[in-house]
Amino acid sequence: MARDRFGVMACSVARTANIVADPWTLLVLRDLFLGLTRFDQFTRDLGIATNVLTDRLTTLVDAGVVVRRPYQDNPVRHDYHLTEAGKELYGVVVSLLAWGDRHLAPDGPPLRLHHTTCDHPATPVVTCSHCGGELHVDDVTPLPGPGGRHAPGTRVIAELLTEQPPA
Known part of the structure; x- marks a missing residue:
C-alpha cells in the first residue's frame, strides 16, 4: 500500500501516521518542541540530509503542523x-x-521534563479527558465513531466494532 493512501483511510491513526510516522519527522518535531526553529539547527542537531529535511518540513507545512516564516x-x-x-x-x-x-x-x-506549573519533574501519561484517570489498554473499550466505515485499512476493525460481516 502506497504511503499516500494512509491519509484517506477512515482511521485517525492512519491519517496522522501519514504525516508524522517517520523517524526524521518525529525528531524534527522533537527539536521544534525543544526550541529549534532554523533549518541549519535541524541539520546540525540531527545530521539529516538537507533533501530529507526539506521533504519532512514541507510535509509538516502542507499538513498545517508547522508554518514557515x-x-x-x-x-x-x-x-x-x-x-x-x-x-x-x-x-x-x-x-x-x-x-x-x-x-x-x-x-x-537522556532528557528530563520539568513541569513549570507545579515545579516538579514530570513523566508523561495519557489520561481520560473526563475523569483524569490514566488510560490503559485493559481499561478502554473501542466503540464505533461517526466517521468510521468499512474500507481499506479498517475492514476488520469495522467488523469487530460493529459486529457485522461485510456485505
Missing part, C-alpha cells in the same frame, strides 16, 4: 514554528519519549 531577506532564509495543531502533537512526542525512557534507556533518560 522568513527571518532574512538576502539570501531569503526561513524558520519554522509550530501551529496550534502542531503544538497538540506534544503529547504524542513526549509519550514516545516516556516509553523510550522506560524500555530503551539502560543508562537513564
Whole structure:
C-alpha cells in the first residue's frame, strides 16, 4: 500500500501516521518542541540530509503542523514554528519519549521534563479527558465513531466494532 493512501483511510491513526510516522519527522518535531526553529539547527542537531529535511518540513507545512516564516531577506532564509495543531502533537512526542525512557534507556533518560506549573519533574501519561484517570489498554473499550466505515485499512476493525460481516 502506497504511503499516500494512509491519509484517506477512515482511521485517525492512519491519517496522522501519514504525516508524522517517520523517524526524521518525529525528531524534527522533537527539536521544534525543544526550541529549534532554523533549518541549519535541524541539520546540525540531527545530521539529516538537507533533501530529507526539506521533504519532512514541507510535509509538516502542507499538513498545517508547522508554518514557515522568513527571518532574512538576502539570501531569503526561513524558520519554522509550530501551529496550534502542531503544538497538540506534544503529547504524542513526549509519550514516545516516556516509553523510550522506560524500555530503551539502560543508562537513564537522556532528557528530563520539568513541569513549570507545579515545579516538579514530570513523566508523561495519557489520561481520560473526563475523569483524569490514566488510560490503559485493559481499561478502554473501542466503540464505533461517526466517521468510521468499512474500507481499506479498517475492514476488520469495522467488523469487530460493529459486529457485522461485510456485505
